[in-house]
Amino acid sequence: MCGIVGYIGKKEKKNIILNGLKELEYRGYDSAGMAIIIGNEMSYYKAVGKLENLANKMKECQYHGDGVAIGHTRWATHGKPTEINAHPHLGEYSFVIHNGIIENYKELKDELEASGVKFLSQTDTEVIVHLFEEYNKNAKTPFEAYKKTISRLKGAYATLLVTKAAPDEIFFAKNAAPLIIARDGDEIYLSSSDSPLIGLAKEAIYLEDGSYGVAKLGNLTIFDENNQEIKPNFTELPKDKGYALKDGYRFFMEKEIYEQSQVIAECLMGRLSDDDLNLDIDISLFNDIDEVVLCACGTSYHAALAASYLLERLAKIRANVVVASEFRYKEPFLNPNSLFIVISQSGETADTLEALKIAKNANLKTLAICNVDNSSIVRMAKEVLLTRAGIEKGVASTKAFATQMICLWMLSLKLAKIRHTIDDKTLENEIKTLRNIPSVVNFDKSLQEKIYRKAKHYVHGHGFFFIGRDIFYPLALEGALKLKEISYLHAEGYPAGEMKHGPIALADEGLYTIALLPQTILYDKTKSNVEELAARDAFITTISPLEFELSDDFIKINSHSHPMSEFFEIMVVLQLFALEISIRLGNDVDMPRNLAKSVTVE
Numbered sequence: 384m385c386g387i388v389g390y391i392g393k394k395e396k397k398n399i400i401l402n403g404l405k406e407l408e409y410r411g412y413d414s415a416g417m418a419i420i421i422g423n424e425m426s427y428y429k430a431v432g433k434l435e436n437l438a439n440k441m442k443e444c445q446y447h448g449d450g451v452a453i454g455h456t457r458w459a460t461h462g463k464p465t466e467i468n469a470h471p472h473l474g475e476y477s478f479v480i481h482n483g484i485i486e487n488y489k490e491l492k493d494e495l496e497a498s499g500v501k502f503l504s505q506t507d508t509e510v511i512v513h514l515f516e517e518y519n520k521n522a523k524t525p526f527e528a529y530k531k532t533i534s535r536l537k538g539a540y541a542t543l544l545v546t547k548a549a550p551d552e553i554f555f556a557k558n559a560a561p562l563i564i565a566r567d568g569d570e571i572y573l574s575s576s577d578s579p580l581i582g583l584a585k586e587a588i589y590l591e592d593g594s595y596g597v598a599k600l601g602n603l604t605i606f607d608e609n610n611q612e613i614k615p616n617f618t619e620l621p622k623d624k625g626y627a628l629k630d631g632y633r634f635f636m637e638k639e640i641y642e643q644s645q646v647i648a649e650c651l652m653g654r655l656s657d658d659d660l661n662l663d664i665d666i667s668l669f670n671d672i673d674e675v676v677l678c679a680c681g682t683s684y685h686a687a688l689a690a691s692y693l694l695e696r697l698a699k700i701r702a703n704v705v706v707a708s709e710f711r712y713k714e715p716f717l718n719p720n721s722l723f724i725v726i727s728q729s730g731e732t733a734d735t736l737e738a739l740k741i742a743k744n745a746n747l748k749t750l751a752i753c754n755v756d757n758s759s760i761v762r763m764a765k766e767v768l769l770t771r772a773g774i775e776k777g778v779a780s781t782k783a784f785a786t787q788m789i790c791l792w793m794l795s796l797k798l799a800k801i802r803h804t805i806d807d808k809t810l811e812n813e814i815k816t817l818r819n820i821p822s823v824v825n826f827d828k829s830l831q832e833k834i835y836r837k838a839k840h841y842v843h844g845h846g847f848f849f850i851g852r853d854i855f856y857p858l859a860l861e862g863a864l865k866l867k868e869i870s871y872l873h874a875e876g877y878p879a880g881e882m883k884h885g886p887i888a889l890a891d892e893g894l895y896t897i898a899l900l901p902q903t904i905l906y907d908k909t910k911s912n913v914e915e916l917a918a919r920d921a922f923i924t925t926i927s928p929l930e931f932e933l934s935d936d937f938i939k940i941n942s943h944s945h946p947m948s949e950f951f952e953i954m955v956v957l958q959l960f961a962l963e964i965s966i967r968l969g970n971d972v973d974m975p976r977n978l979a980k981s982v983t984v985e
């Protein structure tokens with residue numbers, strides 16, 4: 384995810400911005416840039432790749448004296464990671480940087496282009512700077528123009544704008560993306576996270592959604608979402624950088640579980656209208672196909688498996704799922720009318736990449752669902768749907784899985800619409816449900832505390848069976864994978880109906896059965912499978928909205944009318960379950976033994 388740094392003061396600016404951006408490197412980025420205004424002099428620099436590339440371009444420069452500077456690291460979401468698409472974006476006399484997604488950028492861009500404005504980049508962000516300069520033609524003050532600009536934006540943004548029209552000020556705004564302002568005497572620092580601010584300032588203000596304002600040496604004016612000026616409420620900055628890097632969480636995995644609501648919102652942004660989906664992929668990809676093949680490894684494979692249910696149910700198309708390492712060598716029969724979809728968080732998984740090569744060489748239509756733009760898989764696939772989860776640090780995948788599922792669900796709906804296999808009312812309801820998923824995965828700390836308390840009972844069993852039916856079967860596989868990856872306890876996922884075909888032989892009081900028991904799909908069928916296990920004295924843990932009398936342990940979820948809402952809520956429970964057991968066992972949650980984040984060898 385992108386990073387933002389800003390500074391107002393006398394100190395040398397290049398190094399303050401570069402050092403700040405360095406602190407944000409952990410968020411992941413593919414290009415970087417900065418802009419500086421001192422008096423009448425405006426300068427800007429951009430570079431693709433690592434921060435060193437930007438630093439090299441600026442090797443000879445120093446920027447002392449009263450002035451303003453802004454810097455940015457970009458994680459591509461709209462447009463490739465190129466120098467032109469890197470921030471800051473420029474107008475004629477202003478620069479803007481931005482984190483998040485401007486949902487209505489197309490509408491704003493059309494409007495600006497109609498009045499003669501030329502755009503350089505493919506980004507959503509560039510509309511902000513042009514809109515500002517358009518409004519500034521008739522505004523009383525540049526800040527009035529900025530205020531009007533912000534009022535036109537829909538979506539998520541933390542954004543800074545500097546302009547020659549007000550050369551000693553930084554305009555800022557925040558909505559659904561973090562922005563923090565710190566001060567040290569008269570000097571002001573801005574950032575998207577605590578870590579660049581630690582050591583530079585002692586106190587900071589964490590802006591609320593909808594707020595915006597203007598900062599100047601020794602002066603800070605902030606307005607709330609109702610355009611009322613508010614008194615800046617400074618609090619002490621944390622002192623520990625490690626803690627700040629994880630936004631106060633103990634582990635990256637924990638932070639990433641909490642982040643899911645936000646990244647799902649970003650994943651949906653700009654892609655939904657009330658009765659259609661805009662996935663920014665060439666829809667000729669779907670012409671004349673009679674099959675979808677989904678290929679991936681690990682967690683991404685589980686997303687593929689869950690998606691096969693959605694594709695067949697909604698789009699009425701055959702969906703085959705293959706593990707990439709198997710596909711490579713099985714001399715697969717390749718149907719020329721299939722759409723070959725690879726799913727990968729990293730975009731570098733060797734087996735998935737090879738499978739994609741095979742499909743490409745056979746002239747199949749290819750689509751990558753991936754989290755990392757410009758990765759090998761993204762470059763190779765014909766079309767791409769980015770998951771927008773931001774960098775995932777924890778080796779055990781969480782938010783990447785969540786956004787893969789969202790993309791695959793959106794894709795199933797788009798295909799269903801194109802193939803006329805869904806009626807308008809159902810599609811509208813699906814879209815409404817999709818929009819609500821960010822709140823479904825948003826959970827209260829008390830849920831984590833409850834699971835932490837329960838976790839102590841699970842550290843000694845001889846094994847875990849995660850069971851579920853339909854889309855909850857792949858989710859059971861994913862729950863088991865999360866647990867084994869970070870707890871090193873033996874865990875398997877099974878289709879609930881399969882237990883009596885062999886695995887039930889293992890059932891005894893030391894075997895934990897984690898039953899995914901949603902209300903909306905095959906409740907009675909799954910329940911009777913669980914009863915069979917209970918009759919053999921297995922320890923039964925149910926995750927369900929409905930109480931189940933044979934449970935030895937019970938984690939209640941909310942009642943939902945749509946299976947996908949139940950899917951996402953149970954997903955969070957399973958992630959927390961694995962996390963808390965691993966913590967109890969004293970394991971390294973973020974770097975489990977024997978595992979690598981990106982598997983670039985076969």
Ligand code: F6R
Pocket residue numbers: 680681682683684726727728729730731732735778779780781864868980981982
């Ligand atoms: C599990 C996990 C792995 C990956 C797998 C594929 O938590 O992270 O199973 O899902 O190695 O990786 P990507 O998605 O990067 O292709």
